[in-house]
Amino acid sequence: MEKMRFFKLFLLLNFLLFTSVLMAQPRLQKVQLMAVPDHSDALYKCGEKVKMKLMAFHCGMALNGAVVKYHVSKDLMEPHIESSVELNGNEATIDVGTLKEPGYLRVKAYLEKDGKSYSVLSTVGFDTHRLEPTVTMPKDFMAFWEEGIKMLQKTALDAQMELLEERCTKSVDVYHISYKNIGGSRMYGMLTVPKAPGKYPAILRFPGAGVGEKGGDIAHAERGVIVLELGIHGIPVNLKGSIYNDLGNGVLLNYPTDGLEDKYTYFYRRVYLGAVKGVDFLLSLPCCNGKIGTFGGSQGGALSIVTSALDSRVAATVAYFPALCDLEGYTHGRAGGWPHMFKNGANCTPQKLESARYYDVANFAKTLKAPVYYAFGYNDITCAPTTTRSTYNVITAPKQLIIGENIGHWTYPEQMNALWDWIIDELTR
Numbered sequence: 304m305e306k307m308r309f310f311k312l313f314l315l316l317n318f319l320l321f322t323s324v325l326m327a328q329p330r331l332q333k334v335q336l337m338a339v340p341d342h343s344d345a346l347y348k349c350g351e352k353v354k355m356k357l358m359a360f361h362c363g364m365a366l367n368g369a370v371v372k373y374h375v376s377k378d379l380m381e382p383h384i385e386s387s388v389e390l391n392g393n394e395a396t397i398d399v400g401t402l403k404e405p406g407y408l409r410v411k412a413y414l415e416k417d418g419k420s421y422s423v424l425s426t427v428g429f430d431t432h433r434l435e436p437t438v439t440m441p442k443d444f445m446a447f448w449e450e451g452i453k454m455l456q457k458t459a460l461d462a463q464m465e466l467l468e469e470r471c472t473k474s475v476d477v478y479h480i481s482y483k484n485i486g487g488s489r490m491y492g493m494l495t496v497p498k499a500p501g502k503y504p505a506i507l508r509f510p511g512a513g514v515g516e517k518g519g520d521i522a523h524a525e526r527g528v529i530v531l532e533l534g535i536h537g538i539p540v541n542l543k544g545s546i547y548n549d550l551g552n553g554v555l556l557n558y559p560t561d562g563l564e565d566k567y568t569y570f571y572r573r574v575y576l577g578a579v580k581g582v583d584f585l586l587s588l589p590c591c592n593g594k595i596g597t598f599g600g601s602q603g604g605a606l607s608i609v610t611s612a613l614d615s616r617v618a619a620t621v622a623y624f625p626a627l628c629d630l631e632g633y634t635h636g637r638a639g640g641w642p643h644m645f646k647n648g649a650n651c652t653p654q655k656l657e658s659a660r661y662y663d664v665a666n667f668a669k670t671l672k673a674p675v676y677y678a679f680g681y682n683d684i685t686c687a688p689t690t691t692r693s694t695y696n697v698i699t700a701p702k703q704l705i706i707g708e709n710i711g712h713w714t715y716p717e718q719m720n721a722l723w724d725w726i727i728d729e730l731t732r
Contacts (some may be wrong), residue, residue: 320650321381334419335359336357336414336422337357337423338358338410338412338425339355339425340353340399342639344432345690347427349405349429351429352398352399353398353400353408353427354399357371357388358390358394359385361416365393366416369393370389370390370414371387371388371413371531372385373386373397373412374410374415375399375409375410377407377637378413378503378640378689379411379687381636390486405432406428406637406644407427407428407431408429409426409427409682410424410426411423411424418711424682425682428688431692434696436628437637438630438659438666439660441657441661444661448661452579454485461482462481462587464478465478465480465692467519469656474499474524475495475521478495478496479493479540480491480492480493480495482580482584484577490578491533491534491539492534492540493518493541495524495529495532496529496588496590497524497525501590503527503528503529504529504593505530505585505588506523506529506531506598507597507598508532509533509535509597509603509607510532511599511603512626513551514536514550519532522653526727528731529585529590533581536550537577543563559642559644560642564654569658571627571662579613579614581608581610582617594618594730595617595730596617596620596726598723600623600624601641601686602627604623604626605625605664607622607623608664608668608694612668612671615672618673620671621675623677624685624712625694626642627662628663628664628665628690628694629694630659631656631663632663633646634656638689640664640687641685665690665693668694668697669697669698674701674729675698676725677702678712678718678722679707680706680712681710684711685711705721
């Protein structure tokens, strides 16, 4: 009965259409291929064998007798099983195998129909609560960042705010803002502030990877919080036209790995410190009541954890599928974090590996003090669950976890709503 209820729930969820908060969720297609593990939570003990049911539907009806190819691999590793099976009716059961150590196994199944290929991912975990990051923390990790914070404190804020009347609503004012960062650079963002007189908590909202415009988070400001959507590239976030595409395909094409040869020149040094300066900016606002939260996913999830770890003024942290976690996992025979620079063996020099350890989110996670709400998906092939779960495991601060057994680099609206409800409640209660 439990397996049947799980299957019905799985089927329902796969047939619903939602809008993703970061990346588009898979759209409903004419052919639906499903892979359902025999444990309803997709979790197993090390050494326990996994069976998975493959099912196929065409326009919602059973697709009988199809041949399904599949392969099995450890999270983001090369396949170690490649096979195929003919469906008996519209289903078949396959043996997935097991893992002897904590981690994740992933099945990718695909079939051909009318000249098109359809595929599905299904990932299962083994004793994932015991996963640990492979990265080590440099002895001078905290001293390195304390040095940066001291430099930051000597940098004048020089805040600039421009009211964008065309974007304001009856209840929320929208500003394009900037402030000084280290090295003479500036950080830019879009600020939304409730119009009603009073003092409000503030949320520093970080972006996912890429280069783009910020629109201003009016919806959450209407709930009684100040929101600063921060850009990380030191350029205005309200520009028009193709400039962001030009930058993203030009000088900022490889920004996640720029300067990695030295811990002082790596791209994210300016970004991490500029994020902390964002807390200074929010606290400088007369309408801020002093309560600060951080919020973000992917690259933004990494920045949310880092800022909270570096600044004790942060009172609540939301991070979903954070990037930059356990970056050197590939050198230990398992998945590493986005941007996957160490998947390329040529990058695995002692200098780059050492520099990366100062920026690895798993090391920051160990020092968190503020409560954390965290989320990730088993099928995420951008920020692999091996990296995000192991990072969650080393957090000793009060923490809560949302797991998406069948989701990739996206979240269901209900999950995103839960994250927002939690942080607003934490800051306003």
